[in-house]
Amino acid sequence: MSSIREAQKIFEAIFRAENEGHRTCLLMITTVQGSAYRRPGAKMMMVDDGRMVGTLSGGCLEGDLYHYAEKVMKTQVPTMHHYNLVEDEMWGLGIGCKGEIDVLIEPIWVNSSFWLEFFQAIHQEEPLLLGLQLPQGERFYHRASGERAGSLSSQSKSWFPEFSYSARTIVKDGVLLDYLMPPPKLIVAGAGHDAKPVVELAKRVGFDVYILDRRALLNNAREFPWASEWIVDESGLSNRRELYGAYWLIMNHHQARDEAALFQAMQSHPRYIGVLGPLARTQDMLKNIQKTHIENLPIFAPVGLDLGAETPEEVAISIVSELMMIRQQTLGGHLNGRDRIHLPPGNTNAPTHPLAQ
Numbered sequence: 216m217s218s219i220r221e222a223q224k225i226f227e228a229i230f231r232a233e234n235e236g237h238r239t240c241l242l243m244i245t246t247v248q249g250s251a252y253r254r255p256g257a258k259m260m261m262v263d264d265g266r267m268v269g270t271l272s273g274g275c276l277e278g279d280l281y282h283y284a285e286k287v288m289k290t291q292v293p294t295m296h297h298y299n300l301v302e303d304e305m306w307g308l309g310i311g312c313k314g315e316i317d318v319l320i321e322p323i324w325v326n327s328s329f330w331l332e333f334f335q336a337i338h339q340e341e342p343l344l345l346g347l348q349l350p351q352g353e354r355f356y357h358r359a360s361g362e363r364a365g366s367l368s369s370q371s372k373s374w375f376p377e378f379s380y381s382a383r384t385i386v387k388d389g390v391l392l393d394y395l396m397p398p399p400k401l402i403v404a405g406a407g408h409d410a411k412p413v414v415e416l417a418k419r420v421g422f423d424v425y426i427l428d429r430r431a432l433l434n435n436a437r438e439f440p441w442a443s444e445w446i447v448d449e450s451g452l453s454n455r456r457e458l459y460g461a462y463w464l465i466m467n468h469h470q471a472r473d474e475a476a477l478f479q480a481m482q483s484h485p486r487y488i489g490v491l492g493p494l495a496r497t498q499d500m501l502k503n504i505q506k507t508h509i510e511n512l513p514i515f516a517p518v519g520l521d522l523g524a525e526t527p528e529e530v531a532i533s534i535v536s537e538l539m540m541i542r543q544q545t546l547g548g549h550l551n552g553r554d555r556i557h558l559p560p561g562n563t564n565a566p567t568h569p570l571a572q
Contacts, residue, residue: 216383217258217394222337226323229260233324237262240261241259241323242284242318243256243258245384248316252273253271255393258271280320291322295319295350298318336364341359341398342358342359347391352427371412372571402458403426405491406434407467409527409530413466414529424439424442424444425444426556427446428467455471460484462487463488464517465491466518473492481512488512490514492517515537
């Protein structure tokens with residue numbers, strides 16, 4: 216899967232450039248074998264005046280890719296380009312990633328009905344599947360709600376798979392299937408000073424952050440500019456379906472408020488609940504709210520990875536690292552000695568925790 220926010224950023228840049236009278240193209244990684252900087256679904260854009268937004272390789276391939284993009288912008292014909300980074304010494308890039316990647320270079324004309332509809336669709340914050348026949352041919356999208364767009368022949372309609380919220384971006388039968396997902400929601404219960412670096416870092420790595428704290432003097436846009444929403448009225452929170460399946464972080468530093476937030480989190484089908492403080496305190500809170508059967512709940516207490524963190528900034532890194540670990544379905548740990556940096560999501564068992572034993 217890929218980030219719908221990245222797609223929004225890329226297509227907004229494309230629209231701005233084309234409104235200025237420039238030609239543009241979309242570049243997207245379609246397949247990766249071995250090690251590479253980014254995974255399938257990663258996107259960037261290029262403009263005929265040399266501007267670029269986004270990255271596919273951290274700067275290693277972009278200069279070379281621009282030569283191919285220039286041709287695509289002139290001819291308006293999509294193309295694929297293959298890089299074998301194991302053999303890159305042959306053509307002097309010296310990247311050393313030791314993998315192979317395929318990149319689609321797609322000319323974009325924003326006045327076309329398809330790309331205009333797609334641009335509008337990705338701003339609905341709804342999961343969406345983009346399908347592209349490679350290197351050229353049918354273009355279509357399929358929203359999770361069922362809406363579909365694109366001119367498809369009756370034979371090619373079989374390309375529409377059942378929508379999956381966990382599927383990876385893949386190429387199947389010559390068609391790129393790119394699942395674009397909105398950012399996961401993180402509810403931070405507690406607007407204390409130590410929550411600020413957590414909120415900023417979580418936002419930077421792709422979470423949509425909500426602050427839950429009835430103290431409006433602390434819970435506001437001035438104190439937490441990185442948040443998307445500042446919830447001071449908790450009534451009706453349990454009825455907000457868009458918050459189902461969210462990540463929760465309990466850090467009020469006040470046991471009664473933490474217990475109330477913990478109770479709410481447990482009712483919301485959470486993906487993750489992290490509780491700040493000692494394990495014994497969390498066990499005490501669970502007894503107080505009469506929640507003892509938690510075998511199937513993803514409660515992590517104490518929250519965070521063991522990084523030896525002490526300062527608020529260090530603790531934020533520890534917490535957000537654990538959030539990323541759960542989001543990416545890995546076990547964390549060292550990369551040292553691994554043949555592959557990126558393993559497929561779900562390739563590891565879920566971490567166990569004393570509270571669930």
